[in-house]
Amino acid sequence: MIGQLSRGERQTALLILVALALCGLVFAIAGKDDPIGVHGAMILVLSVIGVFAVIGHYYDPEPSEDRLGEYYDDPIRAGIGFSIFWLIIGLTVGDWIAWMLAYPNFTFDAAWSTFGRLRPVHTSCVIFGFGGNALIATSFHVMQRTSRARLPDQLTPWFVVLGYNLFCFLAITGYPMGITKSKEYAEPEWYADIWLVIVWVAYFILYLRTLARRRESHIYVANWYYMAFILVMAMLHIVNNLAVPVSLGHAKSYVIWAGVQDAMTQWWYGHNAVAFFLTSGFLGMMYYYLPTRAKRPLYSYRMSIISFWGIVFFYLWAGSHHLHYTALPQWVQTLGMTFSVMLLVPSWASAGNALMTLNGAWDKVRDDATLRFMFVAAVFYGITTFEGSFIAIRPVNALSHYTDWTIGHVHAGALGWVAMISFGAIYALVPSLWKRKEMYSPGLVEAHFWLALSGTTVYVIAMWNSGIIQGLMWRTYNESGTLEYSFVDSLIAMHPYYIARAIGGLLFLSGGIVGAYNIWMTARGARRPAQQGAAGYTPVVGLVDEPALRPAE
Numbered sequence: 250m251i252g253q254l255s256r257g258e259r260q261t262a263l264l265i266l267v268a269l270a271l272c273g274l275v276f277a278i279a280g281k282d283d284p285i286g287v288h289g290a291m292i293l294v295l296s297v298i299g300v301f302a303v304i305g306h307y308y309d310p311e312p313s314e315d316r317l318g319e320y321y322d323d324p325i326r327a328g329i330g331f332s333i334f335w336l337i338i339g340l341t342v343g344d345w346i347a348w349m350l351a352y353p354n355f356t357f358d359a360a361w362s363t364f365g366r367l368r369p370v371h372t373s374c375v376i377f378g379f380g381g382n383a384l385i386a387t388s389f390h391v392m393q394r395t396s397r398a399r400l401p402d403q404l405t406p407w408f409v410v411l412g413y414n415l416f417c418f419l420a421i422t423g424y425p426m427g428i429t430k431s432k433e434y435a436e437p438e439w440y441a442d443i444w445l446v447i448v449w450v451a452y453f454i455l456y457l458r459t460l461a462r463r464r465e466s467h468i469y470v471a472n473w474y475y476m477a478f479i480l481v482m483a484m485l486h487i488v489n490n491l492a493v494p495v496s497l498g499h500a501k502s503y504v505i506w507a508g509v510q511d512a513m514t515q516w517w518y519g520h521n522a523v524a525f526f527l528t529s530g531f532l533g534m535m536y537y538y539l540p541t542r543a544k545r546p547l548y549s550y551r552m553s554i555i556s557f558w559g560i561v562f563f564y565l566w567a568g569s570h571h572l573h574y575t576a577l578p579q580w581v582q583t584l585g586m587t588f589s590v591m592l593l594v595p596s597w598a599s600a601g602n603a604l605m606t607l608n609g610a611w612d613k614v615r616d617d618a619t620l621r622f623m624f625v626a627a628v629f630y631g632i633t634t635f636e637g638s639f640i641a642i643r644p645v646n647a648l649s650h651y652t653d654w655t656i657g658h659v660h661a662g663a664l665g666w667v668a669m670i671s672f673g674a675i676y677a678l679v680p681s682l683w684k685r686k687e688m689y690s691p692g693l694v695e696a697h698f699w700l701a702l703s704g705t706t707v708y709v710i711a712m713w714n715s716g717i718i719q720g721l722m723w724r725t726y727n728e729s730g731t732l733e734y735s736f737v738d739s740l741i742a743m744h745p746y747y748i749a750r751a752i753g754g755l756l757f758l759s760g761g762i763v764g765a766y767n768i769w770m771t772a773r774g775a776r777r778p779a780q781q782g783a784a785g786y787t788p789v790v791g792l793v794d795e796p797a798l799r800p801a802e
C-alpha cells in the first residue's frame with residue numbers, strides 16, 4: 250500500500266499521521282479522567298503505528314508511471330474488507346439485542362452491554378460501517394469506470410477509506426463506554442464529528458477531481474446519486490451536530506439547538522440520513538451494477554434523472570413526519586406528511602426502472618444469485634417506500650409510531666433494500682477486483698441469497714405483526730372508558746414475535762458469514778476442486794468503456 254504512494258505522498262501521509270498523533274496525545278493527557286482520554290490513547294497508538302509503517306517503506310522505489318494507465322482499485326478492496334468486517338459485528342450485535350428484547354437478562358449485568366449502549370453499536374456498525382464502506386468502495390469503482398478516468402492520486406482515496414474507518418472505530422468503541430450525544434444516528438461526540446467533516450470534504454473533492462479528469466463527455470446518472478449522498482450528508486452532519494464541548498478534556502458536548510427546534514433539526518437530519526445515506530447512494534449502486542450485471546441498458550434513462558430530482562427535492566421536506574402529534578406546529582407536520590406521500594412517485598420511478606430493466610433478462614435473474622440480490626432489493630425498495638409514504642400519513646402514524654411497525658419498516662429497508670443491493674454489488678465487484686473469473690463458490694452465493702431472503706422475510710413479518718398488535722392493544726378501551734390492556738400485557742403478547750425476529754436475524758447473520766467466507770476465499774485465490782483448470786480471469790488492460798451504460802434515449 251505505501252509502496253504505491255509517490256515520495257511526495259509519503260511525506261504528506263507522514264505529516265497527517267504526526268498531526269493526528271499529536272491530537273491523540275492532547276486528548277489522552279487532557280482527558281485522563283474522562284473516556285475521551287481512552288480515545289486519545291487509541292488515536293495516538295494507531296497513528297504511531299501508521300508513522301512507523303510509512304517510515305518503514307519511505308525509501309522503497311517509487312511506483313512506475315505504468316500505474317497511471319490502469320484504474321486504482323486497491324482502496325476499493327480495503328473498503329470492501331472493512332464493509333464485511335463491520336457487517337459481521339453489526340449483525341451479531343443486532344441479533345444479540347434482538348434476543349435481549351425477548352430475554353432481558355442477556356445484558357450479563359454489565360453497564361457496557363446494556364440495550365441502550367449496544368443498540369447504537371448495532372445501528373452504527375450496519376449503517377456507517379457496513380453501508381458507508383460499501384458506498385465509498387463502490388463509488389470509487391463507479392466513478393472511475395463511468396468516467397474512464399483513474400483516481401487523481403493515491404493518497405486521498407486511502408485517506409478517505411482509513412479516515413472514515415477511524416471515525417467508525419471511535420463511534421463504535423465510544424458507546425459501550427457511555428460516550429454519546431444521544432441523537433439517533435448522530436451519536437458520536439464532537440471530536441469524532443469534526444474528524445468526519447475533514448474526511449468527508451476530502452471525499453467530495455476527490456469525487457469532483459475524478460469527474461474533472463473524465464474521458465467520457467456524459468456524467469452517468471449513478472454519479473449524481475453518489476454525489477447527492479456525499480454533499481447532502483455533509484450539510485446534514487454539520488448542521489445537526491453543531492455543539493459546544495465542555496472542554497478539550499471531556500467527550501461531552503451540548504448541541505446548540507434546544508426544544509422543538511432541536512427535535513426538528515434532528516429529524517430533518519434523521520430522515521435525510523435515510524434519504525441520502527440509505528437511499529441515494531444505494532440507488533447510485535443500483536443504477537450501475539444492475540444494468541451492467543444484466544447486460545442491458547437502463548429501461549429509461551430519462552426516468553432515472555426525473556427520479557433523482559424528485560428524490561432530492563421531496564425528501565428534504567419530509568423529516569417532520571417523525572414528529573406527528575408533538576409540539577411541532579401542525580402545518581409543519583402536514584408539510585412533512587404531504588411531501589412524504591409525494592415521494593412515492595420518484596421512489597417508484599426508480600424501483601420500476603430497475604424492474605423494467607430486467608425485462609428480457611429474467612432467465613439471468615433465475616440463474617444468477619448476484620442479479621437476484623439486486624432484483625429483490627428493487628422489490629423491497631418499492632415495498633419500503635410505499636410503506637413509508639403510508640405510515641407518514643398522520644392518522645396511520647398514530648397507530649404505527651412507538652410500535653414495532655416502525656422497526657419492521659426500518660428493516661424491510663435495511664435488510665431488503667440496503668443490504669441486498671450491497672450484497673449484489675459486492676458479488677458483482679469482488680471477482681474483477683481480485684482478478685478472478687468468478688466467486689470462489691457460486692453455490693455459496695446462492696445459499697447466502699436464500700438465507701438473507703428468508704431472514705428478512707421472517708424478521709419483517711414478525712415486526713409487522715407485533716407492531717400492529719401493540720398499536721391496537723394500546724388503543725383498546727373497555728366499556729368503562731379505561732384502557733383494556735396494561736403495558737405488560739402488550740409485552741407478553743410480543744414475546745413470540747421477538748423470538749421469531751431473533752431467529753430471522755440469525756438466518757440473516759448466517760448468510761452474512763457464508764458471504765464473508767466466500768469473499769475471503771475469492772480474494773485469497775482459492776479454487777474449488779471443480780474449478781481446477783478452469784480458464785482464469787482475463788485482465789482488462791487500460792481504461793475501458795462500459796457499453797451497457799450509454800443512455801438509452
Ligand code: HEM
Binds near residue numbers: 528634650663
Ligand atoms: C418514500 C420513502 C419513505 C418514506 C416516506 C418513509 C417514511 C417513514 C416514516 C413515516 C417513518 C416513521 C416515523 C415515526 O413514526 O417515527 C420512517 C421511519 C424510518 N424509515 Fe422510512 N420512509 C421511506 C423510505 C425508507 C427507506 C428506503 C429506508 C431505508 C432503510 C427507510 C428507513 C427508515 C428508518 C431507519 C426509520 C426509523 C427512524 C427512527 O425512528 O429511528 N425509510 N420512515
Ligand code: HEM
Binds near residue numbers: 341345371656660751
Ligand atoms: C441480523 C440482522 C439484524 C437484526 C437481528 C437487527 C436487530 C435490531 C434490533 C433488535 C433493533 C432495536 C429495535 C428496537 O429498538 O425495538 C434494531 C434497530 C435498528 N437496526 Fe437492526 N437488525 C439487523 C440488521 C440491520 C441492518 C443490516 C441494518 C441497516 C443496514 C439495521 C438497521 C437498524 C436501524 C436503523 C435500527 C433503528 C431503528 C429505529 O430506531 O427505528 N439493522 N435492529
